[in-house]
Amino acid sequence: MxxxxxxxxxxxxxxxxxxxxxxxxxxxxxxxxxxxxINIPSASINLQSIDVRFGKPQIGYNYKRQEYALMKFDLEADLRPLFTWNTKQLFVYLAATYPGKPYTNKVVVWDAIIKDKEEALISLRDATADYAIYDVTGKFNGRNATLSLEWNLQPYVGPLLWNKGAEREKFVFPPLKSTR
Missing domain, CATH: 1.20.5 (Single alpha-helices involved in coiled-coils or other helix-helix interfaces)
Structure with missing residues (x-):
């Protein structure tokens, strides 16, 4: 048949x-x-220092000489509540957000991929930012900014889930010390 x-x-x-x-x-x-x-995880960000320099940084990929900022920070975060039966991994990052013309700028300064619940307890002291902060205009001019902890939850099955809120710290870019 x-x-x-x-x-x-x-x-x-x-x-x-x-x-x-x-x-x-x-x-x-x-x-x-x-x-x-799901419970919102607890986090604490403490910005130790931010240094605005002029030139080509050792960190990053940029050809022209301009102002860039490097920072040191402390980070305490317990992201274990984000791990459930359907969590494959978690992409965690610190983002600096500051106003620009005509858009608001958002720059990632530190990131990590967490694959296990045991690794989801983050404790960093005097950590240096992985990436320097640049601006399209080439100058920071003492702008106000916010440093925030954000994440992207990647499940085994289903859509990606983005940040649901975490600790934020406000700061001001200091003036350029010298142009050497």
Whole structure:
């Protein structure tokens, strides 16, 4: 009645349908769990120093000489509440946000990928920023800025979940000390 090829095709179609429905139900369940039951992790950021310099930094990739900022900070964060049964890994980063024309600038200064719940307890003392902060205009001119801890939760199945809020610290870019 049916050939072997038709039976294999029907079986593969059934398995694919069941797999898609299972993945969709896992995705919906994890979204509901994250939306209603997840705890906001605790974090503490303390900016130790920020130094505005002129020239080409050793950190980063830029050809022209301009103002850039380097910073040192302390970070204490407990991100273990973000790890659930559907969490594959967590991309965590410190972002500096400051006003610009015509847009607000957001620059990542430090980042880490956390793959285990045991690694999700972060304690950094006098850590140096991984990346220097540049501005399109080439000058900071004492602008107000905010340093915030943000994350991207990457599940096994489902959409990426972005930051739900964490500690923020406000600071002002200091003036340029010298142009040497």
């Amino acid at each position: 049916f050939s072997t090829f038709q039976r294999i095709q029907q079986y593969c179609g059934f398995v694919t349908t069941v797999t898609v429905l299972l993945a969709a139900s896992i995705s919906i369940a994890s979204l509901i769990e994250d939306h209603y039951f």
